[in-house]
Amino acid sequence: MWKWLHPYAKTERLYQLSSTLLPWFSIAALLLLISGCVWGLMFAPADYQQGDAARIMYIHVPSAILSMSTYAAMAIAALIGIVWQIRTADMAVAAIAPTGAMVTFVALFTGAAWGKPMWGTWWVWDARLTSELILLFMYLGVIALYNAFEDKQQAGRAAGILALVGVINLPIIHYSVEWWNTLHQGASITKLSKPSIDPAMLWPLLINLLGFACLIASLSLAALKNEIIRREKHRPWVQQLVSDI
Amino acid sequence: MNPRRKKRLFALSAIITIIAMAVGLMLYALNQNIDLFYTPSEILKGKNGQKPQPGQRLKIGGMVVVGSVQRHPETLDVSFKLTDTGPEVTVQYHGLLPDLFREGQGIVATGVLQSASVIKADEVLAKHDEEYMPPEVAEAVKGIKHVKPEQAGAY
Numbered sequence: 001m002w003k004w005l006h007p008y009a010k011t012e013r014l015y016q017l018s019s020t021l022l023p024w025f026s027i028a029a030l031l032l033l034i035s036g037c038v039w040g041l042m043f044a045p046a047d048y049q050q051g052d053a054a055r056i057m058y059i060h061v062p063s064a065i066l067s068m069s070t071y072a073a074m075a076i077a078a079l080i081g082i083v084w085q086i087r088t089a090d091m092a093v094a095a096i097a098p099t100g101a102m103v104t105f106v107a108l109f110t111g112a113a114w115g116k117p118m119w120g121t122w123w124v125w126d127a128r129l130t131s132e133l134i135l136l137f138m139y140l141g142v143i144a145l146y147n148a149f150e151d152k153q154q155a156g157r158a159a160g161i162l163a164l165v166g167v168i169n170l171p172i173i174h175y176s177v178e179w180w181n182t183l184h185q186g187a188s189i190t191k192l193s194k195p196s197i198d199p200a201m202l203w204p205l206l207i208n209l210l211g212f213a214c215l216i217a218s219l220s221l222a223a224l225k226n227e228i229i230r231r232e233k234h235r236p237w238v239q240q241l242v243s244d245i
Numbered sequence: 246m247n248p249r250r251k252k253r254l255f256a257l258s259a260i261i262t263i264i265a266m267a268v269g270l271m272l273y274a275l276n277q278n279i280d281l282f283y284t285p286s287e288i289l290k291g292k293n294g295q296k297p298q299p300g301q302r303l304k305i306g307g308m309v310v311v312g313s314v315q316r317h318p319e320t321l322d323v324s325f326k327l328t329d330t331g332p333e334v335t336v337q338y339h340g341l342l343p344d345l346f347r348e349g350q351g352i353v354a355t356g357v358l359q360s361a362s363v364i365k366a367d368e369v370l371a372k373h374d375e376e377y378m379p380p381e382v383a384e385a386v387k388g389i390k391h392v393k394p395e396q397a398g399a400y
Contacts, residue, residue, distance in 0.1 A: 045379030049345065054377060083254045120343030120370045124353075126281040164257065168265045172272070181280040181306060183353050188375040198378040 009086045012237045015228045018221045025218035032211030040204035047201075056114045058205055062212040064107040065190060067135060068170050070100040070216055074142070075167045078160035090156025091231065093163055094146050095224035099216055101139035108132060119183060127176035128184035131169060138166035152231055282306035282353050285327050285334040289362060299358050305334060306353040306372065314348055327352070338366040345371035 007013045040058035047054035074096040081089035111129070112122045123129065142159045149155035177186045189195045195202055232238050246254070272279065282304035288297055297303055307327035314325040321340055326333040336354050346352060346369065356366030378386070 045381075047377050048380040048383030049373060050377075057377070079257070082257060083250050085253075118343070118345055118371060118373060120345075121368075124281070124370065127279050161257070161260070164261055165264050167261070168268050172268075179279075180276075181282050181284070183281055183306075183370060183372055185373055185375040188377065196374075196376040198382055200379060201377050 009088055011088055011228050011232050014088045015225060018225045022218055022221045025214045025221065029211055029214035029218055032207055032214060036204050036208035036211050040208060044201050044204050050118055053114065053117050056110055058208050060107060060110040060114055061205060062209040063103050063110065065209065066212050066216055067100060067104040067107050068173060070096060070103055071135060071166065071170060074100060075163050078163040081156055082160045090160060091227045092224055093156065093160055095227050096220045097139050097142045098223060099219045101136060101143065103216060104136040104139060108136060124183050126182040126184055127180040128182050131173040131176050134169055135173060138169060284329040286329055286332050288334055289332045297358055299360055301358050303358060304353055304355045305364055306351065308351055309348050311348040335363045336366050338369050342369055343371040345373055
């Protein structure tokens, strides 16, 4: 059933696949982000309560949602790397972690910038904000652990276990606003009932969500290509590749 | 799946289950401390059998009771009542209120409990809900007329 995935355990095939996919994701990310941001920041209506300040959600909401999805993707790669001992999966963990850390930082930063005018504070130690900060530290921990080992096979296993343990944080982030009293409001989109955002504001938000997803995919693919080259630099196919340039 | 992979998968699930249980128990034990604020009924009736004592520093979160905001004409002193479902708690504050502060709005205040139902706050934060809509829709759905600050008359 999973036979079609097996070739990508080979670094050379994965490198070729990444090179093929990268331009498509980059172009899609560029187009979606430009249209989503222009629509959201200039043409979508302002919020009835928060006015124009609510427009920061077109950056904040996609980055916050995808910081968690990116972590889930990294954890799946870590699981494959540990259980099936596939080296390319470990490389994927190392490639996704910095991208995820960046997205999490964007979510925290835009959240703080939104919190100051609306709530009246940059930061408050409520459950949602704290658990999102822990997510950033999990990403940084995975990056640090992976780079701490000289032997990359050990590095992949150690970072992978840390990445998998951090999965516990994901449901905590999502349900923090329901389990505890928080200053952060409840979920607007990621819930089973109808989104509580007006369609005129929801559409640019969804476009930006897709655009951010493509951006994360293309950044991770570029990082994956680098990681493959870095770890396979003594292989004949890499040296062939270099001499071709 | 070959036995070695099965063993690794099993060991990994065991580690994660144990840590998930540990984190779960920890969060359960810390449950009342993770809540950002007390609600007005928790201040008056107690939470898990414990009533906050006067002199205690705490956070309170609730809705500003419509018609309860009293501003001092010459200073920045303001007092208002907060409620959640029934009981009301008075909050006294000196300073600038956040832009979103208005009657009927959810807010979180930090301060010291003076008596059973009076809090002297040193910080007031506004809380907003997860609903976003253009002003025209809000007017139609909720009957809220939003007026831009520059068009609003002076109080």
